Amino acid sequence: MDRRWTDRLLDPDERTLGVLLLAPAFALLALIVAYPIGRLFVDSFYDLRLSGGHRVHFVGLENYALVLADVDFWNATWNTVLITLITVPGALVAGLALALLANLPFKRRWPVRLALLLPWALPLSFCGLIFAWFFHTDYGVVNDLLRRLGQSQPTMWLLRPNWALAAICGTIVWKTSSFMALILLAGLQMIPRTLYEAAEVDGASRWQQFWQITVPMLMPSITVALIFRTLTALQTFDIPYTMTRGGPGDSTQTLAMLIHKTTIDYLDVGYGSTQAVCMFVLSMAVTALYLRRVGRTA
Numbered sequence: 001m002d003r004r005w006t007d008r009l010l011d012p013d014e015r016t017l018g019v020l021l022l023a024p025a026f027a028l029l030a031l032i033v034a035y036p037i038g039r040l041f042v043d044s045f046y047d048l049r050l051s052g053g054h055r056v057h058f059v060g061l062e063n064y065a066l067v068l069a070d071v072d073f074w075n076a077t078w079n080t081v082l083i084t085l086i087t088v089p090g091a092l093v094a095g096l097a098l099a100l101l102a103n104l105p106f107k108r109r110w111p112v113r114l115a116l117l118l119p120w121a122l123p124l125s126f127c128g129l130i131f132a133w134f135f136h137t138d139y140g141v142v143n144d145l146l147r148r149l150g151q152s153q154p155t156m157w158l159l160r161p162n163w164a165l166a167a168i169c170g171t172i173v174w175k176t177s178s179f180m181a182l183i184l185l186a187g188l189q190m191i192p193r194t195l196y197e198a199a200e201v202d203g204a205s206r207w208q209q210f211w212q213i214t215v216p217m218l219m220p221s222i223t224v225a226l227i228f229r230t231l232t233a234l235q236t237f238d239i240p241y242t243m244t245r246g247g248p249g250d251s252t253q254t255l256a257m258l259i260h261k262t263t264i265d266y267l268d269v270g271y272g273s274t275q276a277v278c279m280f281v282l283s284m285a286v287t288a289l290y291l292r293r294v295g296r297t298a
Helices: 002-010 014-043 062-068 071-102 110-121 124-134 141-148 161-188 193-201 206-234 238-244 255-265 269-297
Strands: none
Touching: 014 269, 062 269, 071 110, 071 161, 071 206, 071 255, 071 269, 110 161, 124 141, 124 161, 124 238, 161 206, 161 238, 193 206, 206 269, 238 255, 255 269
16 A cells, blocks of 8 residues: 555656645645634634733634624724725726826837836835825925915815825825736737727727727726735725824724734734634625626626
């Protein structure tokens, strides 16, 4: 029996070779993905606090009951969903416009394409600090421009809930539209030029070519871009944290920021794990909807 197994390892068939080649990847995924997620689920069933000398003990679904009754959790979830609903379509529209611009037949297109990389290459926290200065009430660039246009009173962008949320969403759209543009630009370059030439022969206008050729052929790239952008939007942390710290009050606090506060500031790992599980379930539900859409399209 041992010899037979050894022979299969030394001279493997196609199936055994595939298992052997994929085994390191599966082991790595289990180590960095499966184990942390599993540990997260396990910790969510415990009262696990790192302060106050509390004894770790099993509480079952008590943490989930507390989450469902937690006003701060629902407020943070609503802020997260609202930011997602605003920034994902905004980044898609801006990214598509940038991709179409970069795909035009310029003689020197590299400056335009280089400009697409700059927002994407900047760290998220750095973008948050830059735009926090842009939207500063007293010496921000935005209020300075509005003052030059005739506005007498400065707008308190980061000190009022609605204005703060608008500033955060604008910053996120600027930051993430370049990522969308890069994916859509790759999709645009895969569309055969002969389709547009045939449409021109048939008398189709530019607008008709866009809706009848560009958009349908670009849908796979749009779907992929939306999946990645939506998942990162649901996990938004850096930009709101560096711009407002969740304020004024908790009006711009996202779910990721609430989890950070619970686990890092309050050292309540059990309850923070429960909140993280809820965010994980939300992300998986959204991903499942996208994948179902992709399956129908395929």
